[in-house]
Amino acid sequence: MKLVSIYLMAGKKTPELAAAAVAGGAHLLEIGFPFSDPLADGPVIRLAGERALAEGMRTQACLECLAETRARVDVPLIPMTYASILEAYGYERFRDDAVAAGATSFIVADLPLESAPDLPRVQLVAPTTPDERIRLAAERTDGWLYLVSLTGTTGARDSVSGQLGGLVERSRSVTDLPLLAGFGISTPEQAAAAAELADGIVVGSRAVEVAESEGPSGLERYVRTLRSAVDDLAASRAG
Numbered sequence: 001m002k003l004v005s006i007y008l009m010a011g012k013k014t015p016e017l018a019a020a021a022v023a024g025g026a027h028l029l030e031i032g033f034p035f036s037d038p039l040a041d042g043p044v045i046r047l048a049g050e051r052a053l054a055e056g057m058r059t060q061a062c063l064e065c066l067a068e069t070r071a072r073v074d075v076p077l078i079p080m081t082y083a084s085i086l087e088a089y090g091y092e093r094f095r096d097d098a099v100a101a102g103a104t105s106f107i108v109a110d111l112p113l114e115s116a117p118d119l120p121r122v123q124l125v126a127p128t129t130p131d132e133r134i135r136l137a138a139e140r141t142d143g144w145l146y147l148v149s150l151t152g153t154t155g156a157r158d159s160v161s162g163q164l165g166g167l168v169e170r171s172r173s174v175t176d177l178p179l180l181a182g183f184g185i186s187t188p189e190q191a192a193a194a195a196e197l198a199d200g201i202v203v204g205s206r207a208v209e210v211a212e213s214e215g216p217s218g219l220e221r222y223v224r225t226l227r228s229a230v231d232d233l234a235a236s237r238a239g
Helices: 015-023 043-054 059-070 083-089 091-101 132-140 163-173 188-197 205-238
Strands: 004-010 030-033 075-081 145-148 181-183 200-203
Touching: 004 015, 004 043, 004 181, 004 205, 015 059, 015 205, 030 043, 030 059, 030 200, 059 075, 059 083, 059 091, 083 091, 091 181, 091 200, 132 163, 145 163, 163 181, 163 188, 181 188, 188 200, 188 205
Parallel strands: 004 030, 004 200, 030 075, 145 181, 181 200
Antiparallel strands: none
């Protein structure tokens, strides 16, 4: 089975959007906790973060959003944010409060591999990551490894990065954990192309755009196209 992970920015509409994404076939959800200087994010998610901050989505409000989302869905929920949020709130307090709200793991985009060893988190590796760092990330990751498929920020691209194949090969040589590819995946065709190499996909910017412009029903339809694309690929391989 190929996995589909959908990223949504925390906000007042997020619980309903999350339920729609799961209805469309998402296997897991990443919930962005907005930060004022999101270095890994492209313009779509940056703008979504600005909107969330403008409507008051500070850390406590995001935790409440997470709990409301957990009440609507039963898939893994992964807060995705930046280290400064955890430093301000307190690492242990953040972990405990987020888990109590329904978090199953964490992604902290700018937190070094060696930091916060007691925080269960999905590690990210990129085409520029040395082999030894990939090995260490695979040893310390929580459940799966996030493959940043290109050198750059989040956002839709015209095609799947040509760097992904090599990154999958290097990662697979050191771990049997699922490898999910993200950054630059937005269409069903790109989803299938990435899933042909990796064990699943992460879609963020386009999902955020659809959620904003078309609401829950549009997001459900969009996620269903992604899920169908990766399911069709898995079925063709099985056959």
